[in-house]
Amino acid sequence: DAGITQSPRHKVTETGTPVTLRCHQTENHRYMYWYRQDPGHGLRLIHYSYGVKDTDKGEVSDGYSVSRSKTEDFLLTLESATSSQTSVYFCAISEGAGGYGYTFGSGTRLTVV
Amino acid sequence: AQTVTQSQPEMSVQEAETVTLSCTYDTSENNYYLFWYKQPPSRQMILVIRQEAYKQQNATENRFSVNFQKAAKSFSLKISDSQLGDTAMYFCALGGATNKLIFGTGTLLAVQP
Numbered sequence: 001d002a003g004i005t006q007s008p009r010h011k012v013t014e015t016g017t018p019v020t021l022r023c024h025q026t027e028n029h030r031y032m033y034w035y036r037q038d039p040g041h042g043l044r045l046i047h048y049s050y051g052v053k054d055t056d057k058g059e060v061s062d063g064y065s066v067s068r069s070k071t072e073d074f075l076l077t078l079e080s081a082t083s084s085q086t087s088v089y090f091c092a093i094s095e096g097a098g099g100y101g102y103t104f105g106s107g108t109r110l111t112v113v
Numbered sequence: 114a115q116t117v118t119q120s121q122p123e124m125s126v127q128e129a130e131t132v133t134l135s136c137t138y139d140t141s142e143n144n145y146y147l148f149w150y151k152q153p154p155s156r157q158m159i160l161v162i163r164q165e166a167y168k169q170q171n172a173t174e175n176r177f178s179v180n181f182q183k184a185a186k187s188f189s190l191k192i193s194d195s196q197l198g199d200t201a202m203y204f205c206a207l208g209g210a211t212n213k214l215i216f217g218t219g220t221l222l223a224v225q226p
Contacts, residue, residue, distance in 0.1 A: 033213070033214075035216075041218060042216040042217050042218040042219050043204065043214075044216075045213055045214075045215075048213060058213070090158065092158075094212060099208060100212075101148050101160050101163055101208070102160075102214060103160075104157070104158035106155075106156060107156045107157075107158075
C-alpha cells in the first residue's frame, strides 16, 4: 500500500547530530502518530497529531520534536541524537478517533553511533 | 492509566495446529477497542483483527479469532490451522476515546514445519 510512506528506511547517524524522519500519507487522514519499537517494550508513543499544526506529546517524548505543516506530512526530529534513541521508528495514520485502528508505515531503523 | 500485558514473550506451534496468544488489559473507559497486529520479519505492521468492547460476539477473520472476556479484561487470539506464514511478532493493542493506541510488549510466534 502506498497510502503511507516513511523515509529514510535506514539511517546511521552520529551522537549529537540532529536527525529528521519523514512520514507522508496520501489518505487525507486527520490523525498521525510516531512510535518507537524496542525489544521488551513493544511500541511506545512519541508524539501525535490531530490536525495541521495540532500536535501533542506521548509517553516518550523527551528529546523529540514534531511538526505538521500540511495534512500529508508529519516530521519527527531528534534534536541531538543519543545512543538511547537507536530504535525502529514507525509512523501511523488513523481515519478518526475511537476504533478505526492504525495503518502503519514500513518503519525506519535508526542507529546512533 | 491504560495498560496492556502480553505475558508470553515467545511461543511455538507446529504447522496445521492451533495456538492461542494471551493478552490482558486494564482501562477505566466504557467504550474501547482492542486489536491484534502482526509483524512478520518484513517489519510491516498488519492489522489482524479488531474487537469493539460493546459487542459481546467474538470477532473472527478467517483462521483468526478472539476470545474476548470483558469482565476478566482478557483478549486472547486464536490461530487455527497454523501456517508457516503466521510466523511473526504479534502485538495486542488497546484504544479508546483519545485515539491513542497502547501496545503490549509482543509475543514472538514461531510456526514449525
